[in-house]
Amino acid sequence: MQTSAFAHWLVVLVETLAALFMVLLAVAVMVVLVVWLVDRNQTANSVLRNFPVIGHFRYWFLHLGEFFRQYLYSSDREEMPFNRAQRTWVYRAAKNVDNTNAFGSSRDLRAEGVPFFVNAPFPSLGEQHVKPKPVTLGPYAREPYSHAAFFNISAMSFGALSAPAVRALSIGAAKAGIWMDTGEGGLAPYHLEGGCDIIFEIGTAKYGVRTPDGKLDDQKLLAICAHPQVKMVSIKLGQGAKPGMGGLLPGVKVTPEIAAIRGIPVGEDSQSPNRHLDIGNVTELMNAVRHIRDLTGKPTGFKAVMGGLDWIDELCEEVHRRGIESAPDFIIVDGSEGGTGAAPQTLMEGVGLPLRESLPALVNTLIRHGLRDRIKVICSGKCITAYDVAWALSMGADFVNSARGFMLALGCIQSLQCNRNTCPTGITTQNTKLQRGLVVTDKSERVYHYAKNVMQEVGIIAHSCGVEEPRQLDRTHCRVMGDDGVSVPLVKLFPYPQTPASRV
Numbered sequence: 001m002q003t004s005a006f007a008h009w010l011v012v013l014v015e016t017l018a019a020l021f022m023v024l025l026a027v028a029v030m031v032v033l034v035v036w037l038v039d040r041n042q043t044a045n046s047v048l049r050n051f052p053v054i055g056h057f058r059y060w061f062l063h064l065g066e067f068f069r070q071y072l073y074s075s076d077r078e079e080m081p082f083n084r085a086q087r088t089w090v091y092r093a094a095k096n097v098d099n100t101n102a103f104g105s106s107r108d109l110r111a112e113g114v115p116f117f118v119n120a121p122f123p124s125l126g127e128q129h130v131k132p133k134p135v136t137l138g139p140y141a142r143e144p145y146s147h148a149a150f151f152n153i154s155a156m157s158f159g160a161l162s163a164p165a166v167r168a169l170s171i172g173a174a175k176a177g178i179w180m181d182t183g184e185g186g187l188a189p190y191h192l193e194g195g196c197d198i199i200f201e202i203g204t205a206k207y208g209v210r211t212p213d214g215k216l217d218d219q220k221l222l223a224i225c226a227h228p229q230v231k232m233v234s235i236k237l238g239q240g241a242k243p244g245m246g247g248l249l250p251g252v253k254v255t256p257e258i259a260a261i262r263g264i265p266v267g268e269d270s271q272s273p274n275r276h277l278d279i280g281n282v283t284e285l286m287n288a289v290r291h292i293r294d295l296t297g298k299p300t301g302f303k304a305v306m307g308g309l310d311w312i313d314e315l316c317e318e319v320h321r322r323g324i325e326s327a328p329d330f331i332i333v334d335g336s337e338g339g340t341g342a343a344p345q346t347l348m349e350g351v352g353l354p355l356r357e358s359l360p361a362l363v364n365t366l367i368r369h370g371l372r373d374r375i376k377v378i379c380s381g382k383c384i385t386a387y388d389v390a391w392a393l394s395m396g397a398d399f400v401n402s403a404r405g406f407m408l409a410l411g412c413i414q415s416l417q418c419n420r421n422t423c424p425t426g427i428t429t430q431n432t433k434l435q436r437g438l439v440v441t442d443k444s445e446r447v448y449h450y451a452k453n454v455m456q457e458v459g460i461i462a463h464s465c466g467v468e469e470p471r472q473l474d475r476t477h478c479r480v481m482g483d484d485g486v487s488v489p490l491v492k493l494f495p496y497p498q499t500p501a502s503r504v
């Protein structure tokens with residue numbers, strides 16, 4: 001009796017499953033037929049018009065290819081902007097785990113452009129090593145700023161970054177004794193949370209310090225600079241990933257909080273102008289520097305991407321005409337290889353000088369005008385490992401900034417989605433579900449360790465080169481591989497110019 005009931009239910013189950021299968025099959029056939037008809041008759045896509053239905057696999061595989069290449073097929077030294085070897089170095093430095101390799105380097109040391117350092121036959125001894133000395137910016141400002149750490153956090157706005165990302169950077173920066181640049185999105189409470197030094201950036205839309213018609217609101221700037229953590233003000237003329245174009249914050253990222261901090265409408269795309277409305281030449285730039293420095297008392301400079309450098313010559317001449325105290329206190333030179341939250345590929349790939357050319361060109365121009373000591377040079381552009389940073393110091397930078405290095409320290413996996421609000425690691429998204437993945441207490445420690453380990457390893461390079469501290473590195477300490485497989489010292493590639501006696 002029981003057996004026959006069981007058999008009955010088994011038959012019913014099989015019949016039901018078979019019927020369900022037939023229904024699903026019929027639906028699938030119908031769907032395929034409809035897609036086939038739509039594909040065949042649409043006019044926009046030739047592949048689908050010629051290969052209806054199966055043509056869709058092309059897009060699917062293209063999408064999957066991104067993941068397969070990153071995880072399975074690309075070699076350690078292949079990907080851009082940062083290859084796996086570079087990313088792994090940053091991850092390990094940030095996790096503060098052993099970063100030594102065995103057997104030999106996988107980096108092709110014969111490739112053109114590879115820099116390497118000139119070790120001294122007799123490296124400096126431990127007792128000779130000194131901590132990097134503080135460098136003073138803005139000696140004529142009411143509140144000059146002295147800062148020792150040569151590796152700091154580059155401009156990234158709250159908006160491009162999530163709140164937990166900014167908080168983790170702020171806390172980690174304070175622990176490491178490095179500064180954090182606010183980027184162009186205004187000052188958020190998250191920037192102040194950790195207690196680190198802050199560089200306040202004024203972008204072309206003057207977010208956070210704008211009048212309703214987009215001009216500088218002095219009172220708002222004064223209120224921001226009243227925070228003792230705000231040490232300097234940087235006027236953003238441009239950035240490497242999009243020279244000559246303003247920032248773009250997609251509407252999906254403009255939450256009520258971000259809108260309030262920036263002074264813009266909620267949920268609408270926010271495009272900042274290509275340049276400051278009130279800065280259209282060198283004289284106006286100098287006027288803006290003077291105005292902001294006089295108003296706030298803080299050292300003031302600007303961030304730019306170099307194309308030609310004639311305008312820097314012009315600026316230096318103007319400084320000499322007005323008097324040395326009128327000079328911008330620093331210039332942040334951003335290489336064309338710089339990153340961003342969102343920019344057109346055309347600008348990212350085709351406009352502006354890369355840092356390896358623009359940094360020496362800027363430093364040499366300042367030397368020629370006798371302003372190298374007065375105007376401090378800060379640089380950024382793919383300086384994420386210790387030897388990148390050591391290269392920049394050798395070339396003449398006083399400070400090196402990094403944006404994406406610190407994003408990797410926060411756990412970025414280079415999924416290239418900063419502009420879509422879908423960042424899987426919670427760093428560049430305003431989606432709170434995705435932000436949950438970024439645990440501030442853990443990631444702030446990584447920021448701290450990353451900064452500390454980079455500076456420590458730059459110290460190791462410096463000591464190997466026989467100098468006492470990294471800022472003593474110069475162009476005689478680094479060589480660059482040429483196209484004939486023979487390296488050339490930096491000092492030969494980019495000789496130091498003479499400072500005219502009248503301006504020493």
Ligand SMILES: Cc1cc2nc3c(=O)[nH]c(=O)nc-3n(C[C@H](O)[C@H](O)[C@H](O)COP(=O)(O)O)c2cc1C
Nearest residue numbers: 154155156183184338339340341381382402403404
């Ligand atoms: C997500 C993101 C947001 C950025 N936002 C700004 C910004 O608001 N202002 C700015 O001057 N630069 C901005 N940048 C550029 C960086 O400050 C930096 O100049 C550039 O990425 C080069 O440094 P890196 O190679 O270490 O990333 C941003 C970069 C990234 C990746």
